[in-house]
Amino acid sequence: MDRLQQARDFMQALPHARALGMVLQDMGAGRAVVTMDYDARFIGDPVTGVLHGGAISALMDTASGASVMSHPEAPASTATLDLRIDYMRPATPRQRITARAECYHVTRSVAFIRVTATDHDETRPVATGTATFTLERPIP
Amino acid sequence: MNRPKPEPVHVIKSRREAALSWLTGGVPYIQYLGIQFDRRGDELTAVLPFDDKLIGNPMLPALHGGVTAAFLEVTAIIELAWSTLWEDMEAGRIDPAKLAESQFPALPKTIDFTVDYLRTGLPRDAYARARVNRFGRRYASVHVEAWQDNRERPFALGSVHFLMPPPPGAPAE
Structure with missing residues (x-):
């Protein structure tokens, strides 16, 4: 079984x-791509049918954690310390959301992440975020 | 002097409860997460009853960081929308009995959102309260705190900026 399949199984667990129906599409070298299909149960604004920001935050948090776990330093586990999300525009109803996260730096105990969420129009992000995660190293 | 008789308490309560359940019952994602709101006067406490689907890491087990973020954001939006609804309701500008047929209110839109994760969210019920620090015509700033067993030991804090919906009848932004 390849590494991506293992990671997918991990996410399913x-x-x-x-x-929330999240699917890990790609992962490796400190990067992760996770998608979430549009679902009427996750609507935040019943008038427009736009997804709730909270569901998009959950997706971005998941992609961020996956990018940390895929970092070459191979952490044993990780947890969110801080997450900041800027919402540029409402996600277009009935479109799948894709979160792309990059863990661009790690120290001994902290990981730094940038993350972007898009709908079908990948040229205009729905939201961008920055996060710091804890980094637990494997016991030698 | 002839004062109007105060309204009977059950009339006041049922009016306020109807307005709150109209506001929170209309948002599918709030129902999906199972978030409820306790009301004391105009003060709201959001309650997130524990459920297995809220778990992020099954090994610990701990609440998913995204659930915590969503819980804080929901609490902040409802607090803000509720404070507007409360004023309109108490001033008699809206009739809660007719809310069911009326258009759902335009909700504030999140501009940005910062979450500070102070400790692990445990697999048990969580509570949150929000405070509106600034309530402007266009922008609002809301602080929100979530805790579990001990009110003095929050497990997450949030700070949210919102774009306020234009008043009814005004041109959209």
Whole structure:
């Protein structure tokens, strides 16, 4: 079984990621791409049918954590310390959301991440974010 | 002097409860996460009853960081929308009995959102309260805190900026 399949199975084992229908599309070298299909249960604004920001935050948080786990320093585990998200525009209803995260730096105990969420129009992000995660190193 | 008789308490309560459940019951994602709101006067406490689907890391187990973020954001939006609705309701500008047929209110839009994760979210119920620090015509700033067993030991803090919806009848931005 290849590494991506292992990572996909890992994500399927995370109850909330599975509940929101998140799928790991790609992962490696400190980068991760995770998608979430549009679902009427995740609507935040019943008038427009736009997804709730919270569902998009959950997707961006998941992609960020996956990018940390895929970093070449191979952390044993990770957890969110801080997450900041800027919402540029409402996600277009009925479109799948893709979050792309990059863990661009790690120290002994902290990982730094940039993350972007897009709908079908990949030229105009729905949201961008920055995050710091804890980094637990494997016991030698 | 002839003062108007105060309204009976059950009339006041049922009016306020109807307005709150109209506001929170209309948002599918709030229902999906199972978030409820406790009301004491105009003060709201959001309650997130524990459910297995809220788990992020099954090994610990811990609440998903995204659930915590969503819980804070929902609490902040509802607090802001509720404070507007409350004023309109108490001033008699809207009739809660007719809310069911009326257009759902335009909600504030999140501009940016910062979450500070102070400790692991445990697999049990969580609570949150928000405070509106600035309520402007166009922008609002809201602080929100979530805790579990101990009110003095929050597990997450949030700070949210919102773009306020234009007043009814005004041209959209």
